[in-house]
Amino acid sequence: MEGIVTERAGQKITVLIPEESKEYRGIPLGKVRKKEKIFAGDYVEGRVVDSQTFAIEKVKERKNLLIRPPIANVDRVVIVSTIQNPPFQNYLLDNLLVVYDFLGLETLIVFNKVDALDETGKEELKKWEDIYRNAGHKIFRTSAQTGEGIEELKNELSEGITIFAGASGVGKSSLISKITGVELKVGEVSSKTERGKHTTREVRLIPFRNGFIGDAPGFSRVEALNFMEKEEVRNHFPEFLRYECKFSDCMHLNEDGCQVREALKKGEISCERFKSYLKMIHEYVDWLNEVCS
Numbered sequence: 001m002e003g004i005v006t007e008r009a010g011q012k013i014t015v016l017i018p019e020e021s022k023e024y025r026g027i028p029l030g031k032v033r034k035k036e037k038i039f040a041g042d043y044v045e046g047r048v049v050d051s052q053t054f055a056i057e058k059v060k061e062r063k064n065l066l067i068r069p070p071i072a073n074v075d076r077v078v079i080v081s082t083i084q085n086p087p088f089q090n091y092l093l094d095n096l097l098v099v100y101d102f103l104g105l106e107t108l109i110v111f112n113k114v115d116a117l118d119e120t121g122k123e124e125l126k127k128w129e130d131i132y133r134n135a136g137h138k139i140f141r142t143s144a145q146t147g148e149g150i151e152e153l154k155n156e157l158s159e160g161i162t163i164f165a166g167a168s169g170v171g172k173s174s175l176i177s178k179i180t181g182v183e184l185k186v187g188e189v190s191s192k193t194e195r196g197k198h199t200t201r202e203v204r205l206i207p208f209r210n211g212f213i214g215d216a217p218g219f220s221r222v223e224a225l226n227f228m229e230k231e232e233v234r235n236h237f238p239e240f241l242r243y244e245c246k247f248s249d250c251m252h253l254n255e256d257g258c259q260v261r262e263a264l265k266k267g268e269i270s271c272e273r274f275k276s277y278l279k280m281i282h283e284y285v286d287w288l289n290e291v292c293s
């Protein structure tokens with residue numbers, strides 16, 4: 001029989017058997033226990049021992065294993081931002097997009113709290129939406145307050161395992177509650193977790209349609225270079241990949257025949273995105289002010 005680990009809290013492992021829509025306490029057999037640690041999101045094989053117990057005989061090979069939150073086999077991340085309250089941080093969004101793409105996750109961009117935007121905010125939202133849409137990203141406008149955009153977002157989360165990431169206060173918990181109908185304990189996800197104070201807090205996968213949503217947030221800040229080589233970063237700006245530079249190892253800095261630079265000149269690539277790229281890899285180019293005035 002197959003199941004999925006929906007919770008791992010200390011020694012307690014909860015296994016959901018989808019066939020039965022029933023949760024059991026998972027007990028790993030000795031050989032499994034010896035071989036590996038078990039995480040929420042792990043797909044397991046085993047047998048029902050009694051009405052409450054499932055013996056785990058095998059942990060299936062993991063697609064990936066995230067550390068924040070500790071969940072295996074994550075398919076997708078919803079990266080939540082706001083334009084106002086708190087103010088938009090495009091460099092943070094760009095870093096999250098690069099890192100999660102590098103980790104092999106599907107990335108969705110959500111602009112939340114659209115109910116609370118003033119006129120300037122609405123203009124700004126349009127500007128940034130255009131930039132990210134042109135870069136090739138999927139974008140949603142939502143309000144956890146009024147429900148705007150929630151159905152559209154839900155339809156993207158029907159399968160697989162999804163987590164939510166983004167800065168503090170953008171509405172991650174509010175969105176998860178709105179989508180799943182499960183109230184998250186407010187304050188549980190405190191900024192203290194960032195400093196490792198509550199790192200043992202358990203993670204639960206909340207069943208949603210044919211998939212699951214993690215109840216603990218992903219990164220609220222990251223730096224691409226903590227995850228990958230400088231040369232790797234450019235591969236996670238999808239808009240750069242549309243162009244073929246003269247040199248296949250072009251970093252899009254001062255190389256001859258750089259088509260990304262040409263695309264910037266023509267306005268086909270956003271200067272904001274390119275500036276994030278430079279900042280991420282700690283580079284600067286003399287021609288920037290001329291091209292991006």
Ligand SMILES: Nc1nc2c(ncn2[C@@H]2O[C@H](COP(=O)(O)OP(=O)(O)OP(=O)(O)O)[C@@H](O)[C@H]2O)c(=O)[nH]1
Pocket residue numbers: 112113114115116142143144145146166167168169170171172173174175189190191217
């Ligand atoms: N007006 C408005 N307020 C919202 C919306 N979504 C969330 N909020 C409010 O924004 C505040 C922060 O929401 P949370 O859901 O706690 O945000 P979070 O991203 O989980 O924050 P952290 O736990 O700090 O990471 C709360 O007071 C929410 O009520 C929204 O769509 N519109």
Ligand SMILES: [Zn+2]
Pocket residue numbers: 245250251252253255257258259260261
């Ligand atoms: Zn180039």
